[in-house]
Amino acid sequence: MTGEETTILDYSYMDILTPCDKNEVRNFTKTLLPVAYSLICMFGLVGNIFVVMTFALYKKTESMTDLYLCNMAIVDILFVLTLPFWAVNYALNRWIFGDFMCKLIKGIYALNFVCGMLLLACISMDRYISIVQATRSFKFRSRTLAYRKVICLTVWVASILISCPTFIFSGSYQSTNVSNDICEHKSSTEFDVTLKLLIINIQLFFGFFIPMLFMVFCYTFIVKKLVQAHNSKRSKAIRVVVSIVIVFLICQVPYNMVLLVTAATMKTLDKTCQSEKQMAYAKYITETFAFLHCCMNPVLYAFIGVKFRNYFVKVMAGLCCVRYKNCRNTHGSRPSSDTAHSRQTSEVYD
Template identity: 35%
Template structure:
């Protein structure tokens, strides 16, 4: 999604016979972008920070899943922390200098790719946990080490594929100062990499892995089966609804230069890009908060900071855990409950 910062020159230099329409677009952009960026920033900051706090102080990294669920909020946190700068630059102009331009481009791009690659790893992890539960149970320590190595590799790969944008990022004077990279060759490489690592790879992985998971769950016994299926459909639906529109928009725009100067298409780019960024807010809900163990620790945190001093939630969670253990009486039921992170 870093491609959005490459369109700033056209956002400020749209050739249109209808100057009033152009003015309306700039006013819309000046209000919509900072509102959406800052909304994603606030909710993404709170949600992902909660995940990190709970994993650091309440929940040890006992499994491969836990390793990935720490890597994801770290990437999303750094990602959302760049948004206030882009919000200001999109509303006014770039005032932060060349060093910050390269730095923020690097932070933005690297963490975008880390986040998407980690989502792919989580999908594969869930496939292994559900479809090959016995193998995972017998080799938990080994899988955890592989998870740590995989997380490190996601950062290395993300840094490598982001180098062109970091190297070529610079501040240019157009109608106003903008931070961008602008090169036909680089733009083609960036678009191809973004489409493959940021959309097609996670999507294909979800289709393949979740199809096998659904097949396994349909043959499983236990009351959590239908809940697990619902979570799968929600995860896939959210990914498609948030990521598909923007990726289609930039793909269509890349086919013809005339789209750069179409005000109606610029509306589409801005709106779909903002929708795509919502993943940073939704990731904590989809990949951490649905877990019984995580929610139990979230309640502990709330009690420790004095939010619910008089609520006896411990017995509620004990009852839930007992029910979960009952569900895990058979191998198939265990497989089903293990999907509940």
């Protein structure tokens, strides 16, 4: 039996044949991550619940973008509800919730990652159609609205299928370098390592690179079209689009590059302890920024819009007046005669 065959590779602690002491890394995560994940959970939960409430109580998902935003808020809520488990895990430096919860929580993260990116791609495509293909977008978007449930169901089914390997192969077990249980994909044989590499590559390809290509393509033409257009709201629209792309890149690119490098070097046996520590630091720091994206989505895709803010204020006013029994019919003021052109314009520029 060769040394490579007896090596146990672990994604979190990157075990190799010669154990590497990573106590300083674990002390770092024990201090930083419980606080960071708790804050992300709190702000992400509040922001996304407000988004769902606004769509459910007032906005009624009038467009495809609205429907995508609502679905994104739902998948973000599912994800932030798992962060307290990770906060406890890093605070105690061990996994105490058992094998089933490990599979469920790891699977929900994979689902959030893939589904969130696919929905971002759908949003960018919808905005591309409404701006760049504006002359023929109304007929096409009317057809997509008729099949909106099918489109969203397809996104969810595709996300679940891509995430299934994470549900199946994750588990709670004891690592060779750590005396306590950890929650990770078990990689004790060469076949397990190959399978894990395949899973990571599939999820990166469908959950990151394809949506990123869609976003780059769509937003490049959107900005080009807005620059050429003579519209008083052009500058604001460009700022919104640029903000979306910048936040997406800042949050997601570093973490996914770390995952890519980790996957490419999993079978390398000549890694130094220092390089392992650097990769561990990079993973945890970039992972925190990637998780932060679920807090930014409500701001970038919802609260930054004037129309959505107006709806949100009316929802809050309605809830307050119910509480204090001093109601006016806030929902009765909802506009009902918007033309197709004005709806398209408000989606883009608000």
